[in-house]
Amino acid sequence: MTAQTNLSATRTTGGRPGGDVSVRTGAGKLVADTWAVFTREILLVLRDPFTLIFSLLQPLIFLGLFGPLLTGAVGGFGGGTPGGGGSTADTLQWFVPGVIVMISLFGTSMSGSNLLYEMMTGSYERVLATPLDRSAILVGRALKEFAPLVVQGLLIAVVCVPFGFTLYPLHLLVGLLLLGLFGVGVGALSISLALAAKNREWLFWGVQQSLLFPLLILSGMMLPLEAGPAWMQTAAMFNPLTYIVDAERALLAGSLVDTDVLWGFAAAALTCAVGLWVGIRRTRRTT
Amino acid sequence: MSTVIRARGLTKTFHRKSETVEAVKGIDVDVREGELVAFLGPNGAGKSTTLRMLTSLLEPTAGTAEVAGYDVTRHPAHVRSQIGFIGQGNGGGFSYRVLDELHNQGRFYGLGSAEYSRRAAELLEALDLGGLEKRTVQSLSGGQRRRLDVALGLMNHPPLLFLDEPTTGLDPHARANLWEHIGAMRERYGMTIVLTTHYLDEADDMAERVVVIDHGEIIADATPSELKRDHSDDLVTLVVAPGSAGGAPSGTDLLPDDEATLRTALASGDGEVRTDGAVAADGARTVRISTAHGDTRLPEAIEALRVAGFAVRSAELRQASLDDVFLNLTGRSLREEAA
DSSP: OHHHHHHHHHOOOOOSSSOOOOOOOHHHHHHHHHHHHHHHHHHHHHHOHHHHHHHHHHHHHHHHHHHHHHHHHHHHHSSOSSSOSOOHHHHHHHHHHHHHHHHHHHHHHTHHHHHHHHHHHTHHHHHHTSSOOHHHHHHHHHHHTHHHHHHHHHHHHHHHGGGTOOOOHHHHHHHHHHHHHHHHHHHHHHHHHHHHHTTOHHHHHHHHHHHHHHHHHTTTSSSOGGGSOHHHHHHHHTOHHHHHHHHHHHHHTTOOSOHHHHHHHHHHHHHHHHHHHHHHHHHHHOO | OOEEEEEEEEEEEEEETTEEEEEEEEEEEEEETTOEEEEEOOTTSSHHHHHHHHTTSSOOSEEEEEETTEETTTOHHHHHHHEEEEOSSOSSOTTSBHHHHHHHHHHHTTOOHHHHHHHHHHHHHHTTOTTOTTSBGGGSOHHHHHHHHHHHHTTTOOSEEEEESTTTTOOHHHHHHHHHHHHHHHHHHTOEEEEEEOOHHHHHHHOSEEEEEETTEEEEEEOHHHHHHHHOOEEEEEEEEESOSTTOOSSSTTOOOSHHHHHHHHTTSSSEEEEOSOOOTTSOEEEEEEESOHHHHHHHHHHHHHHTTEEEEEEEEEOOOHHHHHHHHHSSOHHHHHO
């Protein structure tokens, strides 16, 4: 709210007959506009708590069903978990970061689907017809994905503590920040995909799904890649998600100063930059 | 009166694969403050494309447009702050609550919270949306949704409002209701209104000026009555029988039943007279007069025929419509295309 209040003070009063809305300019406008778009997006989540509750439950169910299977299996692969053993605690320490990354990828890669709907019904056009900064229309929407992510991540980590998961609060927060950076990039790419797909919903889902699963599997998120063939490990090296997952594992295991973390931030920053660049260009061009 | 829209050579060309579509071909149009202008034309004529260029939503391929004092290509954000735009779809997000969307819209225009709350309350009241604040947009009726679109378009109190096919898909009752509200809002805020429509009666009844667009070009631009006067005729149809009743001369030997007599009787008035070759068993025949002033020509003709000894069995006046105008200008009926 502070950004908004500051800006209304710098607004000059409109001089044109009948029009009493003036146009803000500069960086202040970008921040205020992004905040306005973000507020609209987040209202949707706040007004519909059921969606929020289900989106919180889903990863927990996943964790509860997948975790026990992995407890046996990962030990068998050997060397997959940091401890190398097969205890629940070790599995969680290895698996929780993966699940947190996974839900962030699921959520952010679908952020374009909402836009598809809004393009179809016409409300996106109404937003475009306002003086909002074009970049803010994209960034505000992509940022919205970050907020539920923090809540989901925290909840998962806390729920796992009684089962032997060691929680390092500061490290977790840094980890969520990293995911946020990455998530905004993926969100922006998903929105770009929706803008390109326009009314062809099947195209959006087709591309989203066929990219999502290879990325997931080739990041070693759910199953350790060490057990896979060499080509998979090579492919994983070119997957930005691999570095995110590795960084999250390092962070949640309690190491902050780590080359994995550094690489993770580099991959996240790169994804974010590419996403925003593509997204802003798309937003400007699509009307 | 000052000019709020000045477009010169406005052109839009779309490239789809190897095909080039000239949607708008160099339109020149001026709109003065306070006017209510309708862009009329069949689907695909270029009305919406023109509107989207004037609202800065679509960049022109060539030409310029100055809207509300700003160039649409160089200062699109300034143009957007001065106008309201109601598109073909629904402006309100379907999953959102009515009041939330109005407040969101206020934030999009950089209004403070006290100001946007006040405006939202005022517009809800004025557009008969009171009590629907917490309803989601998707639960509203078509008419309510459209009124919310108008409310959203007026949150910045624009001096110039654009409406793209505002009443398409509404039932006649909701259409009339929406027009009542648009009229009231226009009076309240003193707005200039530009809209597109393919409903002929709507353009005829509501617009003070009609710009007829076809194949990306303006083919006529005038008030509805001027258009009808210049580009189409009223049609007077009379069924005339040999005199016997009323003021007909007595006796039956002098029946003026031949075409020449009929034509002579009608020659003093204006318009083109056509007679049917077919004559009914009782000698009645149909006479048609195309004229610019059907309302005065009709009684004149009846009187002239009576004096000449004819009996007028029936009389019908069909006044010119904008469809006749379109038909005369293009050789096609707009009514068929709209259906």
